[in-house]
Amino acid sequence: MTEGPRDCSIANAMEVIGERWSLLALREVFFGARRFDQIVRNTGASRDILTARLRKLVETGILEKRLYEEHPPRYEYVLTEAGHALNHVLLNLMAWGDRYVTEGPPPTVWRHTCGEELAPETVCAHCREPVREKDMTLVRSSRRAGSS
Amino acid sequence: MTEGPRDCSIANAMEVIGERWSLLALREVFFGARRFDQIVRNTGASRDILTARLRKLVETGILEKRLYEEHPPRYEYVLTEAGHALNHVLLNLMAWGDRYVTEGPPPTVWRHTCGEELAPETVCAHCREPVREKDMTLVRSSRRAGSS
DNA sequence: GGAGTGAGTTGGGATCTCCAACTCACTGTC
DNA sequence: GACAGTGAGTTGGAGATCCCAACTCACTCC
Numbered sequence: 295m296t297e298g299p300r301d302c303s304i305a306n307a308m309e310v311i312g313e314r315w316s317l318l319a320l321r322e323v324f325f326g327a328r329r330f331d332q333i334v335r336n337t338g339a340s341r342d343i344l345t346a347r348l349r350k351l352v353e354t355g356i357l358e359k360r361l362y363e364e365h366p367p368r369y370e371y372v373l374t375e376a377g378h379a380l381n382h383v384l385l386n387l388m389a390w391g392d393r394y395v396t397e398g399p400p401p402t403v404w405r406h407t408c409g410e411e412l413a414p415e416t417v418c419a420h421c422r423e424p425v426r427e428k429d430m431t432l433v434r435s436s437r438r439a440g441s442s
Numbered sequence: 443m444t445e446g447p448r449d450c451s452i453a454n455a456m457e458v459i460g461e462r463w464s465l466l467a468l469r470e471v472f473f474g475a476r477r478f479d480q481i482v483r484n485t486g487a488s489r490d491i492l493t494a495r496l497r498k499l500v501e502t503g504i505l506e507k508r509l510y511e512e513h514p515p516r517y518e519y520v521l522t523e524a525g526h527a528l529n530h531v532l533l534n535l536m537a538w539g540d541r542y543v544t545e546g547p548p549p550t551v552w553r554h555t556c557g558e559e560l561a562p563e564t565v566c567a568h569c570r571e572p573v574r575e576k577d578m579t580l581v582r583s584s585r586r587a588g589s590s
Numbered sequence: 591g592g593a594g595t596g597a598g599t600t601g602g603g604a605t606c607t608c609c610a611a612c613t614c615a616c617t618g619t620c
Numbered sequence: 621g622a623c624a625g626t627g628a629g630t631t632g633g634a635g636a637t638c639c640c641a642a643c644t645c646a647c648t649c650c
Contacts, residue, residue, distance in 0.1 A: 297483075299484060299486035300469075301550075302539075302549055302550050303537075303548060303549060303550065305469075305539075306539045306544045307536070307538055307539030307542075307543050308465060308466065310543055313462075314460065317452065317456060317460070318452065318453055321448075321450065325583070326580075335445075335447075336448045337448070338447035376538075376541075376542040379538055379542060380538060382534045382564040382573065383531065383534045383538055384452060386530045387451075387455050387531050388450070388455070389451075389530075390451075390524075390527055391451030391452060392451045393524075393527065394455075394503075394504075394527060395454040395457070395502075396451045396454045401448075401449040401450055401584045402448075402449075402584075403582045403583075404578045404579065405579050406566045406569065406571075406577055407578075408569035408571065410566070410568035411581070412573065412578050414564045414565070414567065415530075415564070415566070416529075416563070417564075417570075419562065420554065420556055420558035421556035422570070423556065425529070425554070425560065427472075430552045430555075431552065431553050432473065432550070433553050434551045435473070436550075
């Protein structure tokens with residue numbers, strides 16, 4: 295009764311946004327590039343794959359197509375609420391990449407309204423303390439039914 | 443001079459941890475499963491692919507192999523500093539998955555030392571305010587050399 | 591009338607994944 | 621001392637994906 299892969303929201307999330315190019319397409323929308331050709335250019339993905347990724351992101355409710363021109367019909371991709379909520383994932387991933395992967399200075403820099411360069415930090419929503427690994431303990435973890 | 447894909451730490455990070463199964467393998471190490479067969483079982487990845495992923499994660503300095511038995515030599519995978527730093531990415535991804543993908547209650551629950559269930563929140567490291575999209579502006583963004 | 595643009599679609603080859611079976615070096619069991 | 625079991629991979633072949641360039645279609649602009 296404890297067989298099969300772990301049932302986990304990380305795995306579930308990856309099923310939706312984990313394919314190659316999905317996250318980069320979303321990054322582009324965050325960065326303000328909302329149209330197909332811009333996203334193609336800025337990500338480097340091939341057009342057919344990007345078509346598939348965008349379609350899936352729309353189907354799963356992360357992006358929406360919005361008509362911006364009627365003749366001929368042209369759509370741009372905008373974030374839904376679920377899409378906007380990915381902001382924090384992207385931000386932390388970027389910060390990690392800046393520190394441990396990218397050589398040289400961060401290629402992308404944001405400023406926060408407070409006036410400083412934006413550096414994201416993850417805190418516990420209750421006590422507002424930075425989350426450290428040693429301060430967290432696993433309470434419960436379930437599994438998916440095994441196939442045996 | 444502004445051609446080619448965007449130079450971005452998200453893309454760089456994805457090159458290192460973005461392949462299928464990499465992040466789930468790392469999740470397992472975070473969750474305490476450090477051995478090959480455990481990771482195979484808990485992720486559902488095939489053994490050959492997992493071999494390749496773990497090897498790459500070791501090469502890129504996210505995991506380390508540590509000998510835990512000499513005859514026959516057996517290794518377990520442990521996080522390096524770079525690996526530990528991915529904690530925040532995983533945590534935010536899990537929180538997003540809990541809210542927008544997983545149906546029903548979160549399959550995995552953590553408790554913080556403060557006594558409450560752990561809910562991650564991303565704040566600006568300077569002003570400690572929660573980061574909202576409208577409060578951030580892009581200061582600078584570079585590109586990789588184009589191929590034309 | 592012809593070039594240009596935006597948003598895809600199509601075809602074919604290259605690459606990557608999946609799965610089951612196999613290996614190898616042991617350990618413990620009768 | 622023969623045999624089942626385990627841990628950590630490796631190998632081979634079929635099938636699924638991905639990449640790229642070329643093509644389409646519906647326009648607009650000159």
